[in-house]
Amino acid sequence: MTSRRRATRPTPSGKSRPRVVIVGAGFAGLAAAQHLDGRYDVTVIDRSPWFEWLPNIHELLSGVKRPADLRLPRARLVKRAGHRFVRAEVVRIDAPARVVVTSRGRRLPFDTCIVAVGGVDETFGVPGADRHAMPFKSVDDCAEIGRRLAALANRRGKRSVVIVGGGFEGIEALGEILRRYGDRQGMTVSLVEAGPRLMPGSPLAIDRAIRRHSARHDVRCITGTRVTKVTPTRVHVEGRKPLHSDLTIWTGGVKAPPLLRESGLVDREGQWAPVTQALRSKRFDNVFVIGDAAGLPHPLGKQAYYALQMGVCAAGNVERTLAGRRLRDFRPSAKGMLVAFGALDTFLIAGRSVIASPALAAAKEAVFQVTMAQLDPPLGGDALRSAARRFVGTARRRLLSP
Numbered sequence: 001m002t003s004r005r006r007a008t009r010p011t012p013s014g015k016s017r018p019r020v021v022i023v024g025a026g027f028a029g030l031a032a033a034q035h036l037d038g039r040y041d042v043t044v045i046d047r048s049p050w051f052e053w054l055p056n057i058h059e060l061l062s063g064v065k066r067p068a069d070l071r072l073p074r075a076r077l078v079k080r081a082g083h084r085f086v087r088a089e090v091v092r093i094d095a096p097a098r099v100v101v102t103s104r105g106r107r108l109p110f111d112t113c114i115v116a117v118g119g120v121d122e123t124f125g126v127p128g129a130d131r132h133a134m135p136f137k138s139v140d141d142c143a144e145i146g147r148r149l150a151a152l153a154n155r156r157g158k159r160s161v162v163i164v165g166g167g168f169e170g171i172e173a174l175g176e177i178l179r180r181y182g183d184r185q186g187m188t189v190s191l192v193e194a195g196p197r198l199m200p201g202s203p204l205a206i207d208r209a210i211r212r213h214s215a216r217h218d219v220r221c222i223t224g225t226r227v228t229k230v231t232p233t234r235v236h237v238e239g240r241k242p243l244h245s246d247l248t249i250w251t252g253g254v255k256a257p258p259l260l261r262e263s264g265l266v267d268r269e270g271q272w273a274p275v276t277q278a279l280r281s282k283r284f285d286n287v288f289v290i291g292d293a294a295g296l297p298h299p300l301g302k303q304a305y306y307a308l309q310m311g312v313c314a315a316g317n318v319e320r321t322l323a324g325r326r327l328r329d330f331r332p333s334a335k336g337m338l339v340a341f342g343a344l345d346t347f348l349i350a351g352r353s354v355i356a357s358p359a360l361a362a363a364k365e366a367v368f369q370v371t372m373a374q375l376d377p378p379l380g381g382d383a384l385r386s387a388a389r390r391f392v393g394t395a396r397r398r399l400l401s402p
């Protein structure tokens, strides 16, 4: 929390404490909430009661993580920051009227709104993808994939899993399947990527390393190939016979949520909300857009650590805007990205450089444990118990996993 205590100007609503509504309490929204202090009347809204640590949800496929390891109760985190949490689905942010509207018709007034709604699954309009492929975007999604994989692995005969998308989500999914089921006879995994190589845009060394590891298992990595249709038992691809699939996992990336269009923050569906470098909406002065939802002048990767940094910056700029001061530009500080490939390898990608070693898995785990503890400091009671369970449970399951 900030320690500076400057006076705020009279609020547009005339209230003594300026009202700030934060829509979305993922990485960006929570960071913003934790950096606004008691001078503001802050309401944080999210449709789900749980904050979820998405960068490790692939570990639910192998059972190395359990859903409880990856979740924190939003109400506790927001209350500890001194604010109010409202669980609701937001259907419109009416910036000219300075009000956020929920699906149940509740209207939450604001002087400044921070929009931190992330993205939604991108299926590129592929027929059947929404219905017949499993999404890979939440703890529930990945826990369900984990259950289906376990059931499939226990069946006799030939079984096929198809992963659509060879970006970091698809690679991490494949790694966890191999960690747990890599030695099962008759279980084939195919990974289909439209780009020319695995992890498009990353150093070629990663593509080579994954193919080398995969060659020891019943895995097909198919690149330069688009998926055209998904049915309950087939994945249709360009220029090849359809792939049989008992379980299709969709990891096609993210696109902007419809709420941005419905709130007039963008001109067309699917566009990220244009913001200035200070994260203020280019459409409305009383709105900041942060995290994955923000369309920055110089686009950045949709990454959790940028979302956290944007949350901190936006909190500062809300203070500045309400005190009538000049806003500060967001200056991203790039960090390397850690991509796990099950127990076989972990890659640290920094620009065009990559370091690969199974030992780097410990670094990914450390980022998870430390940041979860920062978000929910284990100072006693429930937070301490859940931190201990997270740490001991993961360590035990990692050591015991085949």
Ligand SMILES: Cc1cc2nc3c(=O)[nH]c(=O)nc-3n(C[C@H](O)[C@H](O)[C@H](O)COP(=O)(O)OP(=O)(O)OC[C@H]3O[C@@H](n4cnc5c(N)ncnc54)[C@H](O)[C@@H]3O)c2cc1C
Pocket: 023, 024, 025, 026, 027, 028, 029, 045, 046, 047, 048, 054, 055, 056, 057, 058, 088, 089, 090, 091, 116, 117, 118, 119, 136, 137, 138, 169, 257, 259, 290, 291, 292, 293, 302, 303, 304, 305, 306, 307, 337, 338
């Ligand atoms: C499988 C996977 C793996 C990833 N791995 C990594 C990684 O290794 N490293 C990394 O840096 N990043 C990783 N990312 C990306 C990272 O998770 C995102 O960049 C980050 O979550 C973005 O944060 P955010 O706060 O903008 O959005 P989110 O974390 O998506 O939060 C948005 C919140 O808004 C809420 N919301 C949305 N719409 C509404 C509405 N209408 N009403 C109420 N609430 C709403 C949602 O419930 C959600 O809680 C990964 C993402 C995925 C899916």
